[in-house]
Amino acid sequence: MSGGVDSAVAAARAVDAGHDVVGVHLALSRMPGTLRTGSRGCCTIEDASDAWRACEVLGIPFYTWDFSERFQTDVVEDFVAEYAAGRTPNPCLRCNEKIKFEALLDRAIELGFDAVATGHYARVDRGPDGRVQLHRAADDAKDQSYVLAVLREDQLEHCLFPLADTPSKDLVRAEAAERGLSVAQKPDSHDICFIPDGDTRGWLAERIALEPGPIVDADGVELGTHAGAQAYTVGQRKGLAIGRPAPDGKPRFVLEVRPKENTVVVGGRELLDVDRITAIRPSWAGAPLPEDATGAWFDCDLQFRAHGEIVPARARVVRTPADRTSADRSPAAEAGDDVVAWEIEPTHPLRGVAPGQSAVLYRDTRVLGQATIDTARNARLAAGTGA
Known part of the structure; x- marks a missing residue:
């Protein structure tokens, strides 16, 4: 429970569904700001208090779990290292991968819980083969499947997203007000939580x-x-x-x-027009496509930034010898084994594609998986006609 309206209503719906619910707020900073500033940040003392008050209204236990050390290593230091290497990372995606659905989920399962429920706008379904799949939410404007594409099949088996089918955020706020939750009109958080003043360049200048x-x-x-x-x-x-x-x-x-x-x-x-992308460290959000084993091209849709344009594309899985000079820091690359990557070709050139961004592949509403963009080719530059 972040202290926002989405997680509060998600918890309420989990209670209504008959689950035995415990509210957990994540302490991700050893020195959190005392108060929130507008929509900046999501890990302040004020947010923890709002989460506790929501649990009081719902009549469920409330705990704060300290993941600040792991957050510093896996999210903050990774963010700095990526920028130092000239790449553009997405820290929210990394937080979901390493903290909310790895550290938190692992501890929850160890304690005997069945799942982690969050206020994310996304949907978990079963495919025709009975295996779990990740899908876009009903509200396209609020869909957060992009930042959840890092979740593996074994993690999705233990995820609940109670807001998946809610058609608009206004309905969530109205429901929160009806339930007496004080966060009903609290502004959304849309900035990097560990850079609360929004000055990314100034923050990086102190660390790089x-x-x-x-x-x-x-x-x-x-x-x-x-x-x-x-x-x-x-x-x-x-x-x-x-x-x-x-x-x-x-x-x-x-x-x-x-x-x-x-x-x-x-x-x-x-x-800036990009016609081919190579993306490393791929993962499937559910069962891999058959083309994973064959290396054949498959049709898909590509999204390379949160709430960004979705474009038709084709992609294939490639396996190449490890290149220690590339951005890939996977165990396979470090061991000198073959590196698995995705080669992606959009049907029309794209702009604003940067190394470090996440390339998320879809088929209709289903999330196929994601990988980190390593290189993005411009045909004119590749041909030496950039002048």
């Missing part, structure tokens, strides 16, 4: 050694100087401070971040 370096075009011509390559992300336009305009007078965008060279590559908008 940022050094000035060159800003170059796709041909390697130096155009200006940046204050630290790791503070930039692919697709970024603002903050480049390049002294001279582009020859065609159009804006430039960040095309690539090269942390080892401390270099930022920029170019025109058309050079």
Whole structure:
């Protein structure tokens, strides 16, 4: 129970369904802010108090479990390491993978509980073969299946999402008010919880050694100087401070971040078009497709950011020798074994695709699985025609 309206109503519905429910709030910071600021954060003392009050209304036990040390290692330090390597991570997805549905779920099962229920908007169903599947929620605007795509089949067997079929958030708030829950009108949390002021660049500057370096075009011509390559992300336009305009007078965008060279590559908008993605550390959300074993192409839909565009694509599973210079830090790569990856080709070029983002594959409403984007190819750059 985060202290928000969704988890409070999810708990209430679990009680109504006849389950023996215990409310658990996760302490993820050793020094949480005392008060919330608008919609920023979700792990404050105020949030813990709101979760406790909801449990009092529902008449269920309330506990706070301290996962702050693991959160620091698996989420915060991972976030910093990814940015230091020039990638753009999704910490909410990592928190679901490592904390809520691994650390929390493992402890719950050890204590004899059957499942973890949350206020996420997603649905767990059974396929024709009887195996568990993850699906989009009824409310497309609130659907959170993207950040849950990291869940494995064995974890989905122990997940409950009571809000799955609720058609709108307004109905959840109305239900909370009817139940006498004080969080009925509490603002949603939509920022990185461990950066409560929203200043990601400033926060990173305190943890990553940022050094000035060159800003170059796709041909390697130096155009200006940046204050630290790791503070930039692919697709970024603002903050480049390049002294001279582009020859065609159009804006430039960040095309690539090269942390080892401390270099930022920029170019025109058309050079952001991506026609092929390689994604590493894949996992299936349920049973793998038969093509997992054969390496054949399969049709799917691709989403590469939370609440982002969903595009038709085709994908296949590839197995290649481990490359220790790549972003893959999986056990297989470390051991020198073959690395499993997904090769994804959208039906039309995409923009704003950055290494470190999660590529989530769907078939209709079903979540097939996810992988971390390692490389994103622009056909013109690959052909050496970026100028």
